[in-house]
Amino acid sequence: MVRLKNRYLLIDILYPDPATWPSTTPKSTSTSTSAQLAIHSPTSDALTPGLLAKMIREEVSELYGDCGVGKLGGASAGGINVKYLSPATSTAILRCPRASFRLVWSALTYMSHVPSTNGDASQKRPNGGRERGCVFRVLRVSGTMKKAEEEAIRRARKEIVRIRGVEEKGVLGDLVSGVGGGKDLVMQSVVDVSDDEMEDED
Template structure:
């Protein structure tokens, strides 16, 4: 029995930062894919790119072995399966893709994060990467909240100071009489 050797490519869809929005770089680059991207549309775009770059040879080499094993629009991550002897051709085609393969797709970069011989190792790396992004987002949110809390405390302290040291209305509020 002959075993077919395969490679699994973990790929991230990375978006360029939007100068109009003030979002941290990690969050902007790792944002969800909002388009209606489906595995068949993704495969069609990849096959078209391989055909454009490598012609009939590339199309024939990847034809039977190329498939999308996992696609997450929330994390903009997917895992591709291809034959071991042609994974570099697939990687090259992904490098030259520059838009999400849907109608009027956003500009993006397809970044190969890991090449693995098993689906398990590729999925473990995807989980590890998602955890890292979530922790970075939590730290960013907590720093923004702490800055907001500090601003609110300063504002509250100023209002209290004005209330205590204020004019006649503050004396009446403190229960002091001029009589």
């Protein structure tokens, strides 16, 4: 029996254009924190796993023609499969053939929009739909889905600790740094997360 070898790509959808950011931002956060949260803002529910796979296949077809589509397994074959898509965190895990993961990666590099609802800051397309400008960033390529999931969890924890550290310093300001140093408080929370990860590995 032949084992089909695949690659799993962990991708993140970013919105660097300020015109696409949500108009409401929390007042308790600083400007750098609100900008960071806006870049990582949620994706519309109009983007489904099937639509994302179709968009990638169309981009591969546009860039590489029939040869590229053939390397993915053909137009009707399931060469690209979206195993996980979270619109809330704008994160996805794609499965593709090992021999053609670079084709998928390059297609993601050239993709510049996702479908949008009417409530989002978006541009109208010629066919009547709406789109929102974005950047697809490949965070990790792995041989198993488990490693891609672990990387997604590790990055989410790191981002939460970083955002919390900025918020604590911004809200408490010199009060925390005058008492014991704001960096000690942030480093303590990083150590707590690292200790939890060490316990999980044991």
